[in-house]
Amino acid sequence: MDFKKKDNLLKTSSNSNGIFRILLNDPKNHNVLSEQMMTLIQSSLDDASINKSVRVIIISSEGPTFSAGHDLKELKAGRKNTDKGENYFIEIMTKCSKLMQSIVNNPKPVIAEVAGTATAAGCQLVASCDLAYAGKSARFATPGVNIGLFCSTPMVALSRNVPNKNSMEMLLTGELISSEKAEKIGLINKVIDDSNLQSYTLKMALKISKKSSMTIKIGKKAFYKLVDMTLSEAYDYASKVMVDNMLKVDAEEGIDAFIEKRNPNWQDK
Numbered sequence: 001m002d003f004k005k006k007d008n009l010l011k012t013s014s015n016s017n018g019i020f021r022i023l024l025n026d027p028k029n030h031n032v033l034s035e036q037m038m039t040l041i042q043s044s045l046d047d048a049s050i051n052k053s054v055r056v057i058i059i060s061s062e063g064p065t066f067s068a069g070h071d072l073k074e075l076k077a078g079r080k081n082t083d084k085g086e087n088y089f090i091e092i093m094t095k096c097s098k099l100m101q102s103i104v105n106n107p108k109p110v111i112a113e114v115a116g117t118a119t120a121a122g123c124q125l126v127a128s129c130d131l132a133y134a135g136k137s138a139r140f141a142t143p144g145v146n147i148g149l150f151c152s153t154p155m156v157a158l159s160r161n162v163p164n165k166n167s168m169e170m171l172l173t174g175e176l177i178s179s180e181k182a183e184k185i186g187l188i189n190k191v192i193d194d195s196n197l198q199s200y201t202l203k204m205a206l207k208i209s210k211k212s213s214m215t216i217k218i219g220k221k222a223f224y225k226l227v228d229m230t231l232s233e234a235y236d237y238a239s240k241v242m243v244d245n246m247l248k249v250d251a252e253e254g255i256d257a258f259i260e261k262r263n264p265n266w267q268d269k
Contacts (some may be wrong), residue, residue, distance in 0.1 A: 010040040018055030019205045020048045020108075027063025033096065033121050034071040042099050049106045052268075055209040055216075057106065058201060059129065060113040066138070069120025069154075070096070072147075093153060096121060100128040100157060104224055107217040109208055113201040114138045115194065117176070124154035127161045127187060130220065133201045134179040135194035140187060143174035160227070162187050212250040212266040 011023040022044045024031040031037070041059075048054045061067060070092065078088035103110045103125075112126045114134035119141045126132050126140070142158060144151035151158075151171055159167045166185040170177065179191045192200045208216070222241045226234040245251050249267050257264035 007036065007040055009034075009037050010044065012044050014054065017206055018053055018209045019058060019202065020051070020054040020056070021058045021060060022048075024059070024061040024067060027061075027065065029071070030065040030068035030117075031061050031063065031122070032068050032071040033099075033125070034074055035092065035095070037071075038095050038099050042095075042102060045099075045102050045106055045110075048108060049102075052213075054108055055213055056205040057108050057110045058113050058205055059110065059125070060198070060201075061115065064116045065122075066112075066114045066116045066118040067122030067125055068117070069122045069124070096124075097153060100124060100153075103128045103130075105221075107220065108213070109205075109216060109220065111201060111205055112188075113197060114179075114188065115197055117141075119143055119176075120151055121154055123187075124151075124157045127154070127157035131204065132188040133190050133192055133197065133204065134182060134188045135197040136179055136191055137194050138179040138182070138188075138191075139176040140170075140179075140182050141174060141176040142170050143176075145172060146174040158187070212254065212264075213268045214248060214250050214266075215245065215254075218245050218248075 009024070009026045011025050012021065013023070014020045022041060024037065024041075026032065026034075026037065045057070048057050075085070075089065075092065078085035078092075081088055109131065110129045112129040112132040114126055114132060115138060116135075117139045118126050120143060123140050123142055142151035142154050144154070155167070155171055158170065162170070162185050179188065182188045183191050190200075218241060222238060226237055229237060249269050250264070253267065254264045
């Protein structure tokens with residue numbers, strides 16, 4: 001992949017298989033989610049969501065820290081405003097919330113490739129992705145409680161992926177957990193040797209990229225929508241989704257290909 005600089009803070013690249021990589025490139029500042037960094041990630045995700053050549057998105061980082069979360073120096077500077085920073089804090093949290101939701105709502109699968117430490121909103125970023133693979137040396141934490149600022153927004157993504165007791169332990173202690181424990185509690189999918197992390201993530205992305213993007217789009221949207229439904233509501237909704245899906249060209253092609261014992265020719269519609 002040949003990287004393109006959207007700014008010194010972030011690089012993007014894509015290959016012929018439709019794998020689009022977003023690389024956080026501010027290792028000196030621990031890849032913090034500053035205003036500018038969030039704007040750049042948001043722009044990259046938005047572009048990828050409507051680019052028909054993009055089939056899977058990978059978010060990775062440069063350096064020993066995946067992301068340390070919000071830029072505390074920016075937040076501190078905001079306190080100088082006459083309202084003690086209230087409006088600025090609202091703006092930042094709204095911006096971050098929009099970013100995390102755009103990952104979930106993106107029609108393309110988004111994979112976190114975690115090398116290093118992911119803390120606070122950095123951990124939130126990992127939890128917001130559809131899939132997450134981490135190197136053995138990776139660590140995770142929601143340490144806001146240690147500085148008097150509870151990780152309330154990271155808690156949203158965390159609690160939707162990790163069981164309550166495990167989520168609360170991370171939130172209440174603020175302690176780092178190993179990649180092995182992160183896998184055990186469901187924060188990430190799998191722990192990979194550091195040296196093989198990038199190749200493994202790419203292998204998984206390539207596997208997904210070979211599926212019908214139309215089918216992936218339908219399935220991803222349905223998954224997140226039915227999670228908060230009652231059992232009967234979920235079945236009613238999912239049944240309608242399956243009927244709509246069955247009427248699509250790729251569903252007809254996929255079933256025919258299976259019966260005829262051949263590879264499907266996806267039209268992505």
